[in-house]
Amino acid sequence: NARIEYQLLATQKKLLEYSVKYNKWSYLPTVALNGAYNLNYFNNAFSRIYSNSFPNSFAALTLAFPIFQGGKRKANIRGAELEVERNGLDIVNLQNNLNAEFTQAMSFYKSYYQNYLALKDNLAVAQEVYDVIQLQYRSGIKAYLEVITAESDLRTSEINYYSAMYQVLASKIDVQKALGQITY
The missing domain is CATH 1.20.1600.10 (Outer membrane efflux proteins (OEP))
Structure with missing residues (x-):
């Protein structure tokens, strides 16, 4: 129509x-997968702030019934x-x-x-x-x-x-x- x-x-x-x-x-049921990867930079001298990196990451799997x-x-x-x-x-x-x-x-x-x-x-x-x-x-x-x-x-x-x-x-x-x- x-x-x-x-x-x-x-x-x-x-x-x-x-x-x-x-x-x-x-x-x-539901399944969820999460994750992240980061780099953190720390230094006492401002000119060398990016010289040392400290990586961190996480992963998560969630299953809900x-x-x-x-x-x-x-x-x-x-x-x-x-x-x-x-x-x-x-x-x-x-x-x-x-x-x-x-x-x-x-x-x-x-x-x-x-x-x-x-x-x-x-x-x-x-x-x-x-x-x-x-x-x-x-x-x-x-x-x-x-x-x-x-x-x-x-x-x-x-x-x-x-x-x-x-x-x-x-x-x-x-x-x-x-x-x-x-x-x-």
Whole structure:
């Protein structure tokens, strides 16, 4: 899914799964190796301070066995597993919400598109009526008031047509947003 919300939850799920693994690894013994080597310089005369060196070094190996921690490890593991389960439910909830958003956006788009087609036909009819009445007015058959009324109806049809076109385009953007094709 291309939606950023879904990608965020998927990344969070990976992190929570790693947290479960980390908490399970707390049962394993740990081994640590440390070491250092140093040179110390001492002399009473400042000019010969680096003439005598006294090396020292150490090495340490630490082995730790976790024996008992009062059930804290089990609680941490169970808590991390519950977080993974909750994240899975959040993903399902998000998918349901995205599907509902897409369904609603598609429904609006189809409705607005049908309205657009009807208003497009209405505009063509209004233009035809205006042209006929204009021709009849020039021939002396119709009164000027009827021309004004037809022109007013034509302008109203144009406004409704452009409004419907805007609604179709806006609802198309909503569909694309629901599909994750548009990011802000």
